[in-house]
Amino acid sequence: MGIPEHEKLTIGEFFAAISGSEGRYELVGGIAYAMAGAKEGHNVICSNVQTAFVPAGKQKGCRTTSSDTAVQTGPDTIRYPGVVVDCGPPNAVAMTASKPTIIVEVSSPGTAVFDYGAKLREYQGVESVETVMQIESEIALVKVHRRQKNGTWTEETFEEFDVSIPLPSLATSITLNEIYDTLDVKPRPRLQVVRSDHTLR
Structure with missing residues (x-):
């Protein structure tokens, strides 16, 4: 068909x-x-994150799956995130995650605007989703969105490779070193301001 x-x-x-x-x-x-087809960096990041999440997920009775697991974000909308942590009842023939708890999206320059806008709002609208991680594939940058007890969302940005990103849903954490393992990804360029001590006379 x-x-x-x-x-x-x-x-x-x-x-x-x-x-x-x-x-x-x-x-x-x-x-x-x-x-669009994914580049190698995208696939490596998804593999690294999945590898890091699987053991902790099993301890919580959750399954960590790759981009072939669908998440229903609306009555007629189906998304395929890079990584999904599903903490619902296991169902080997299910087409969608029954209780997606952590969503990981890996963005490239061509998809970042959409991933950080409409798609993020869709994931935040799914009642079971507690954390949305947005990972840049070509620079070292991770944004983590967390649902608070009052239903609001907070956002944190991580750019240091050795800083732990806590994931309370899995009682674990992950670092950028783990996320970008085997990839040559650089920090986001920063503006260098040059000041002169000389004054005009």
């Missing part, structure tokens, strides 16, 4: 349409959109 262009699909129709499809798609407002 092919992917209909510009045709509204239900979630069930979407999963049926992508079954056996070679391409990767997301469903947004009932429309299926092709996803």
